[in-house]
Amino acid sequence: MRLTLIMAGLFLWVFSSAQINLDELDYRFESSAAIIAIAEKLKSNEPVEEQEWAAVFATPGYRAYLSFSDSSAKKELVRASLEEVFLDSKSKELDADLKKDIEMDFEGLRLMFVKNLYALSQNLEGAKEFMTETNLSETIADADSVARLFLPSDRNFDTSLRKQVYFIVSDPDGMVTDSDIVMDLNAALGMSRVELVKFLAHEFHHDYRNQITDTPTTPLRVEINKLHQEGLADLIDKEVPPVKKMGLLPKELVNRYNSIYRGTPEILAKLDETVLKFNTSSISEEVFRAEVKDYFQFGGHPNGFYMTLLMKKVVGMEALIDSCNDIVSFLELYNQCALITPGEYVFSEQFIDFVAEEKNILK
Numbered sequence: 001m002r003l004t005l006i007m008a009g010l011f012l013w014v015f016s017s018a019q020i021n022l023d024e025l026d027y028r029f030e031s032s033a034a035i036i037a038i039a040e041k042l043k044s045n046e047p048v049e050e051q052e053w054a055a056v057f058a059t060p061g062y063r064a065y066l067s068f069s070d071s072s073a074k075k076e077l078v079r080a081s082l083e084e085v086f087l088d089s090k091s092k093e094l095d096a097d098l099k100k101d102i103e104m105d106f107e108g109l110r111l112m113f114v115k116n117l118y119a120l121s122q123n124l125e126g127a128k129e130f131m132t133e134t135n136l137s138e139t140i141a142d143a144d145s146v147a148r149l150f151l152p153s154d155r156n157f158d159t160s161l162r163k164q165v166y167f168i169v170s171d172p173d174g175m176v177t178d179s180d181i182v183m184d185l186n187a188a189l190g191m192s193r194v195e196l197v198k199f200l201a202h203e204f205h206h207d208y209r210n211q212i213t214d215t216p217t218t219p220l221r222v223e224i225n226k227l228h229q230e231g232l233a234d235l236i237d238k239e240v241p242p243v244k245k246m247g248l249l250p251k252e253l254v255n256r257y258n259s260i261y262r263g264t265p266e267i268l269a270k271l272d273e274t275v276l277k278f279n280t281s282s283i284s285e286e287v288f289r290a291e292v293k294d295y296f297q298f299g300g301h302p303n304g305f306y307m308t309l310l311m312k313k314v315v316g317m318e319a320l321i322d323s324c325n326d327i328v329s330f331l332e333l334y335n336q337c338a339l340i341t342p343g344e345y346v347f348s349e350q351f352i353d354f355v356a357e358e359k360n361i362l363k
């Protein structure tokens with residue numbers, strides 16, 4: 001990892017109180033520390049050089065965060081929100097923004113940044129204390145143990161393949177890339193230790209399940225795998241819907257999540273029908289692929305969780321864990337549960353056969 005002199009300076013500031021070998025840590029605060037150093041400069045009206053911003057965005061945490069979506073727009077969002085919250089000259093804009101409701105558009109995302117950074121500005125000392133004094137190694141070890149409770153106990157998992165946790169300052173959320181967990185510092189500050197353990201355990205569960213599961217490559221298997229992996233991991237950390245609040249997310253989005261959860265039987269039925277249409281050549285492969293791609297909203301969370309909650313109730317956790325590495329066994333087990341529960345959707349045999357065979361049907 002390359003670091004500029006500025007970053008090296010920040011490192012010394014953050015880790016000066018303890019002799020910690022950075023390479024041995026599986027969590028890192030350099031991104032959040034670097035941006036808080038900028039926030040403090042803005043607050044005291046000191047100039048911030050372009051290269052300081054560049055150095056912040058070059059830290060591993062922000063690199064991972066920005067790899068996800070339009071990085072120049074995201075960089076601008078981080079920067080403009082930080083300036084609005086910490087520069088005296090922007091206090092009028094800040095006051096106006098804090099009064100606005102968050103809606104579902106880009107302006108809503110901007111307001112989420114502003115409101116979250118404002119909350120951080122009100123607890124800057126707490127944030128610095130969290131970064132300098134918290135030893136998260138125990139929290140991470142506990143999260144690891146919790147994740148393993150939801151996995152087969154007779155399998156070996158490679159802990160070194162588990163994701164690193166990077167703290168940044170952003171919208172109030174945690175997100176996951178192929179190799180990293182990127183978490184907003186203020187979101188972490190707002191969590192109890194148990195909540196943080198569960199949040200991390202959810203992500204570690206994905207890492208470990210991936211070690212014992214084939215990576216899906218065909219459209220329908222990709223979607224079923226989303227249901228399976230999120231359904232299982234949500235049992236670790238998610239509240240049973242209907243949920244009242246999801247952080248700063250707009251009410252409209254919370255309502256949509258609840259309604260997609262409730263609508264699971266219809267949503268599953270419609271997918272089954274799409275597969276039937278493709279099997280009977282009523283639709284082309286092109287149409288099939290387009291209809292199946294990203295079929296499940298919210299990354300499969302609400303529908304997957306609906307399924308695993310039903311399964312947990314009917315056959316129990318052990319059976320869910322036994323089938324955790326195979327999406328076809330997952331669907332078969334789900335069907336057993338749905339069959340004896342009024343109002344639940346039972347997948348057709350053809351649907352499950354298609355999931356099992358899709359690799360050989362579609363290249």
Ligand SMILES: [Zn+2]
Pocket residue numbers: 202203206229230233
């Ligand atoms: Zn997940």
